[in-house]
Amino acid sequence: xxxxxxxxxxxxxxxxxxxxxxxxxxxxxxxxxxxxxxxxxxxxxxxxxxxxxxxxxxxxxxxxxxxxxxxxxxxxxxxxxxxxxxxxxxxxxxxxxxxxxxxxxxxxxxxxxxxxxxxxxxxxxxxxxxxxxxxxxxxxxxxxxxxxxxxxxxxxxxxxxxxxxxxxxxxxxxxxxxxxxxxxxxxxxxxxxxxxxxxxxxxxxxxxxxxxxxxxxxxxxxxxxxxxxxxxxxxxxxxxxxxxxxxxxxxxxxxxxxxxxxxxxxxxxxxxxxxxxxxxxxxxxxxxxxxxxxxxxxxxxxxx
Amino acid sequence: xxxxxxxxxxxxxxxxxxxxxxxxxxxxxxxxxxxxxxxxxxxxxxxxxxxxxxxxxxxxxxxxxxxxxxxxxxxxxxxxxxxxxxxxxxxxxxxxxxxxxxxxxxxxxxxxxxxxxxxxxxxxxxxxxxxxxxxxxxxxxxxxxxxxxxxxxxxxxxxxxxxxxxxxxxxxxxxxxxxxxxxxxxxxxxxxxxxxxxxxxxxxxxxxxxxxxxxxxxxxxxxxxxxxxxxxxxxxxxxxxxxxxxxxxxxxxxxxxxxxxxxxxxxxxxxxxxxxxxxxxxxxxxxxxxxxxxxxxxxxxxxxxxxxxxxxxxxxxxxxxxxxxxxxxxxxxxxxxxxxxxxxxxxxxxxxxxxxxxxxxxxxxxxxxxxxxxxxxxxxxxxxxxxxxxxxxxxxxxxxxxxxxxxxxxxxxxxxxxxxxxxxxxxxxxxxxx
Numbered sequence: 001x002x003x004x005x006x007x008x009x010x011x012x013x014x015x016x017x018x019x020x021x022x023x024x025x026x027x028x029x030x031x032x033x034x035x036x037x038x039x040x041x042x043x044x045x046x047x048x049x050x051x052x053x054x055x056x057x058x059x060x061x062x063x064x065x066x067x068x069x070x071x072x073x074x075x076x077x078x079x080x081x082x083x084x085x086x087x088x089x090x091x092x093x094x095x096x097x098x099x100x101x102x103x104x105x106x107x108x109x110x111x112x113x114x115x116x117x118x119x120x121x122x123x124x125x126x127x128x129x130x131x132x133x134x135x136x137x138x139x140x141x142x143x144x145x146x147x148x149x150x151x152x153x154x155x156x157x158x159x160x161x162x163x164x165x166x167x168x169x170x171x172x173x174x175x176x177x178x179x180x181x182x183x184x185x186x187x188x189x190x191x192x193x194x195x196x197x198x199x200x201x202x203x204x205x206x207x208x209x210x211x212x213x214x215x216x217x218x219x220x221x222x223x224x225x226x227x228x229x230x231x232x233x234x235x236x237x238x239x240x241x242x243x244x245x246x247x248x249x250x251x252x253x254x255x256x257x258x259x260x261x262x263x264x265x266x267x268x269x270x271x272x273x274x275x276x277x278x279x280x281x282x283x284x285x286x287x288x289x290x291x292x293x294x295x296x297x298x299x300x301x302x303x304x
Numbered sequence: 305x306x307x308x309x310x311x312x313x314x315x316x317x318x319x320x321x322x323x324x325x326x327x328x329x330x331x332x333x334x335x336x337x338x339x340x341x342x343x344x345x346x347x348x349x350x351x352x353x354x355x356x357x358x359x360x361x362x363x364x365x366x367x368x369x370x371x372x373x374x375x376x377x378x379x380x381x382x383x384x385x386x387x388x389x390x391x392x393x394x395x396x397x398x399x400x401x402x403x404x405x406x407x408x409x410x411x412x413x414x415x416x417x418x419x420x421x422x423x424x425x426x427x428x429x430x431x432x433x434x435x436x437x438x439x440x441x442x443x444x445x446x447x448x449x450x451x452x453x454x455x456x457x458x459x460x461x462x463x464x465x466x467x468x469x470x471x472x473x474x475x476x477x478x479x480x481x482x483x484x485x486x487x488x489x490x491x492x493x494x495x496x497x498x499x500x501x502x503x504x505x506x507x508x509x510x511x512x513x514x515x516x517x518x519x520x521x522x523x524x525x526x527x528x529x530x531x532x533x534x535x536x537x538x539x540x541x542x543x544x545x546x547x548x549x550x551x552x553x554x555x556x557x558x559x560x561x562x563x564x565x566x567x568x569x570x571x572x573x574x575x576x577x578x579x580x581x582x583x584x585x586x587x588x589x590x591x592x593x594x595x596x597x598x599x600x601x602x603x604x605x606x607x608x609x610x611x612x613x614x615x616x617x618x619x620x621x622x623x624x625x626x627x628x629x630x631x632x633x634x635x636x637x638x639x640x641x642x643x644x645x646x647x648x649x650x651x652x653x654x655x656x657x658x659x660x661x662x663x664x665x666x667x668x669x670x671x672x673x674x675x676x677x678x679x680x681x682x683x684x685x686x687x688x689x690x691x692x693x694x695x696x697x698x699x700x701x702x703x704x705x706x707x708x709x710x711x712x713x714x715x716x717x718x719x720x721x722x723x724x725x726x727x728x729x730x731x732x733x734x735x736x737x738x
Contacts, residue, residue, distance in 0.1 A: 070577070073552045093343065094362070153378060160380050245374060248330055248361045248382045260362035263335040267552065267577070 058280070064273035072270040086274035094257055096278055103253040104282070105168050106243075107236040110175035111229050117176070118183040119225070123213055125184075126191035127199065137188065140181040148178075148241050159246060168251045171243060175236040182235070183228055190224030191217065223296045230287075230294050237283045254279040326354070327617045329384040332361040334368055334604070337571075338437050338644045339387065341634055342625055348633060349624055356617045365492075376401045381611040384618040388433060390424040390603050390676070391691050397427035403608040403615055405431045405622070412623045416648045418668075421603050424676055434626040438603035438646030439567040440589075440670035441500060441690075447585040449473055449480075449560050463504070463529065463590045466561060470537035473560040482537030484559035485530070488546035489709040491701025496600060496690040497563065498708060500589065502526045503597025508680035509692050514738040516729040518704065519722050522593075522681075527718045529592075531711050543712045555580060563589055565602070566670055569663040570641045586663055588670060597679030599670050600690035603646065646671050696736045703728050 064072050066082040090096070125133045155174070156165075164170030194217065202216045218225065240255040247256060258279050261272040287294070333339045339362070346358050361383070363371060368387070375382045376396065388396065396402050408414050408431075414422075417435060425433040443461060450457060455469055470482030486497045499509070507522030517523065534542050539553055547564060551571060554562045555578035562568075575581040589599035606625060608618045624630060628650050634643045640660035643651060645667055651657055652668045679689040687693040691701065704725040711721035 074556070093340065152374060156374055156378050156380060160378060165380055165382055244363070244367055245371060248332070249359045252361075256361075256363075259364055259367050260335055262364035262367075263337075263548075267548065268335065 061273045062277050064270055065277045066274075067270050069267040069270045072273065073267055086270040087278075090261065090271050090274050090278070094260060096257065099252060099254045099257040100279075100282065102168060102171075102247075102251055103237055103255075103279075106171045106175060106251075106253055107233045109168070109172040110179065110236050111232040113172060113176045114179050114183045114232055115225065115229055118180060118187050118228075119213070119218075122184050122187035122191050123217065125188050126194075127196065137185065140184060144181050152245060156245070165246060166248045166251050170246055171251055171253070174242045174246065175239060178239070178242070179232045179235055183232055186228040186231070187221075187225065190221045190228070194220055223293060226290070226293045227296070230290055234283060234287070326357050327614055328357045328359050329612075329614050329617050329621060330359045330361060330382065331385040331387075331606075331621065332363070332368060332372060332383045333387040334365045335362050336604070337642075338604075341638055341642060342436070345630075345633060345637070349621065352624070353620055356620060358621065376609050376611070379611045381609070381613065383609060384612040384614050385621055386607050386609055387436070387604055388607050389605070390601065391688065391693065391697075393425045393433045393605060393607065394427045394687065394693055395695055396607070397430070397432040401610055402432045403610050403612070405434065405608070405619070408619075408623060412627060413648075413650075416628065416650050418647060418649065418671055420601055420671060420674055420676065421647060424601060424603060425605050433605035433607035434622050435603045435605045435647040436626055437567065437644035438601070438671055439565045440601055440646070440667065440674050441497070441564060441599040442566050442569075442589050442666055442670055443561060443563050443587045444554060444568070444572060445469075445561045445585045445587065446557075446559075446580060446583050448583040450585065457585060457587050459587075460595075461587050461590045463501075463533075463592045466563075466590045467529075467533055467537075470533060470561060474537040476540075479558050481539035481553070481559050482561065483533060484539055484545065484550045484553050484562040485534050485542070486546055486550065486564065487534060487538070487543040487709060487712055488549070489543075489702065489705035490546070491691060491698055491705060493546045493705065494709060495701045495705045496602075498527070498530060498705075499690040500598055500600050501530055501592075503679055503681075503689065504590075504592045504594055505529070506593040506681040508682060508684040510684060510686060510733075512683055512685050514685060514733060516726055516733060518726040518729055523722055524718065526592075527708060527711065527722060530708075531718055535712060535714070543709045554578075566663070566667040567645065569667065570645070570661065573641055573661070573663070586666055588666065594681045596675075596681055597689050599674055601671060601674035601676055602690070694736075696732055700729050700732050703732075 063078070065086055066084070067080050068083055068085060071077070071080050125137065159165045159170055162170075164173070198220065199212055199216055202212050207215065237253075238255070240259070243253050243255045244259055247253070258272070258275050261268055261275045333342070343360055343362065346360070350357060369392075372383065372386050372388070374380070376386070393402070397404075414431070418438065421435045421438045422431065425431060425435060443466070445457065450469075453469075453472055455472075458465070466483065472482070473480065474482030486494045488494055502508070502523055505522045505526035507520055507526055508517055511517055539545065539558060545553070547568070550559070550562055550564060551568055553559050554568075555572055557579050569586065572578045572584050573581050578584075591598045606622045608615055608622065612618055626647065628648055631643050631648065631651050631654075635654070635656060640654075640656045643657060645651065645661075645664075652664055658664055674689055676687050676689050676693075688697075691697055707716070707721040707725045707728075710716050711718045716724075
């Protein structure tokens with residue numbers, strides 16, 4: 001119990017050990033946190049360490065894409081002469097741009113549709129709650145708890161009957177429904193943080209509900225909406241279960257493209273890595289460009 | 305001026321008319337080397353059959369199996385040609401999911417197809433899928449190591465001999481394993497091999513009343529032998545090695561022996577992919593109590609789902625991709641070691657193939673001597689050498705594969721593993737109503 005207290009005390013006062021700690025604990029902690037500067041160094045190193053561990057598989061994938069198949073499966077090595085042969089082989093077998101275009105259309109299409117539905121509903125739940133709002137929100141989230149394969153056959157049958165199999169429209173519908181609970185929840189929390197008085201002031205000035213949303217709510221919560229949208233784009237981009245099961249060729253996105261390079265017979269790691277690198281490249285660049293917006297949105301309302 | 309515009313327009317209209325007339329068939333297949341070659345030869349097919357265009361859907365084996373099952377069970381009609389295996393063909397045919405192939409053209413020479421392969425793809429005497437390539441299993445070994453140690457490979461090696469050789473040749477300090485075998489759990493991974501081992505030790509999956517026999521004496525002996533052999537003389541981490549991993553190990557010179565699919569022969573003989581191409585020996589799969597079921601039989605085949613609306617175009621594609629002409633086309637463009645093996649007598653009569661692929665005779669013998677309808681010492685009710693041809697087997701095989709892998713890693717004893725495998729199998733069979 002004492003040790004626990006000590007640990008909690010550390011970040012609070014920034015001092016090595018609090019008075020309540022016994023001698024042994026103090027002796028152990030003192031050299032680790034000698035000064036604020038050294039502590040920052042440790043934290044920075046730790047941060048970099050964790051970031052590298054998280055990033056390492058992606059780095060390894062990028063490197064493997066530039067190896068030959070034999071090198072890819074040989075003992076891990078950082079030294080090799082890079083080759084583009086896997087990229088050439090991959091492009092010769094499947095048209096990357098066709099798959100990438102499907103991914104872009106489906107990811108952005110479903111995100112726009114989800115936002116268009118979620119903004120009004122989150123507005124209603126945040127500013128005009130009823131006694132059932134909490135329950136409705138929880139119920140929406142509970143739909144995410146069902147394993148998707150459980151509804152595969154009914155959805156497949158519906159898609160077959162409506163002619164939506166292997167169409168972008170079909171995927172957009174499924175992704176919208178898949179991401180809607182999360183999008184509504186995120187927007188709801190962002191909207192909740194907005195003082196009601198601002199909207200009331202607008203109403204006093206004669207704004208209609210529509211004007212209230214367009215001229216007050218949206219501009220004020222834009223960072224939150226942007227980060228919600230980004231999350232939805234990334235989730236749709238990476239979704240593999242529905243895209244593999246509901247498409248075959250004309251609407252197949254990049255996840256289907258990657259899946260075609262894995263093989264139970266023969267060597268495939270370099271080609272698979274090359275294909276995966278090409279598949280994540282657009283979303284990675286997109287993520288970099290919008291990083292600021294994303295962080296701002298996610299910490300939006302964290303400190304009032 | 306007007307005329308100058310009119311000509312290209314007329315040309316465009318004609319092109320549009322042809323395109324509209326052309327039928328597009330969607331072919332679903334796996335990403336194995338032979339299929340990649342088939343995909344690269346699409347143009348040759350489209351040139352020979354101008355009315356048909358081919359659309360490819362290539363997926364990893366397990367993903368493809370799930371995808372095709374969903375589509376065919378719900379009559380989704382997304383595919384016109386499906387790549388399926390010996391396991392699915394009779395099961396799907398029985399449910400009426402596949403179109404029967406009973407009016408094949410004379411020129412296709414159906415009688416040229418190898419009998420066991422053809423039988424494996426038939427249901428009630430009717431053919432439901434055409435074999436694209438077929439494989440059995442055999443023993444690969446390093447001739448240089450055998451010569452050095454003074455061992456001689458007999459015409460039919462036994463498992464006991466294999467164990468002795470493995471013990472002698474095992475040299476972990478020099479990264480050489482005495483033997484490499486499949487250890488990765490899965491009905492098509494370790495259980496494909498383990499089933500053949502159990503067969504040759506005199507065991508079977510089920511008795512004639514469909515009672516599981518996994519706790520029988522023969523299973524005990526076979527699995528103890530397997531765990532002992534691979535655990536003591538196998539490569540490190542053998543329980544995560546499947547076909548690919550072992551292929552890489554053997555072709556880098558890390559295995560003295562390897563028992564696996566005959567389809568590896570072409571790759572091991574290719575100096576570009578293998579460092580042991582000039583030191584490669586092969587022998588029939590080893591036997592123990594009985595030669596019955598000691599080597600497996602598998603084929604990848606092309607079938608037409610009953611829901612396809614383009615049956616004729618699909619059949620045209622099928623008969624092209626599995627024809628003798630196709631084999632010759634691959635031989636001429638990709639080299640004779642790359643031709644799809646194990647489907648036609650004529651491939652093995654071809655002089656070019658015999659010259660370039662010295663393993664051809666072994667493969668033919670192995671396939672011809674595999675009998676899926678009689679692969680166990682005591683009679684069994686099921687069809688299949690390394691699998692049991694019932695829908696429940698995918699889950700049974702994978703579950704049993706996991707318990708055997710845990711025996712291999714030493715997490716459980718062989719006895720415990722087999723008892724729990726027996727209980728799990730009994731439960732699954734009861735639920736399935738046997």
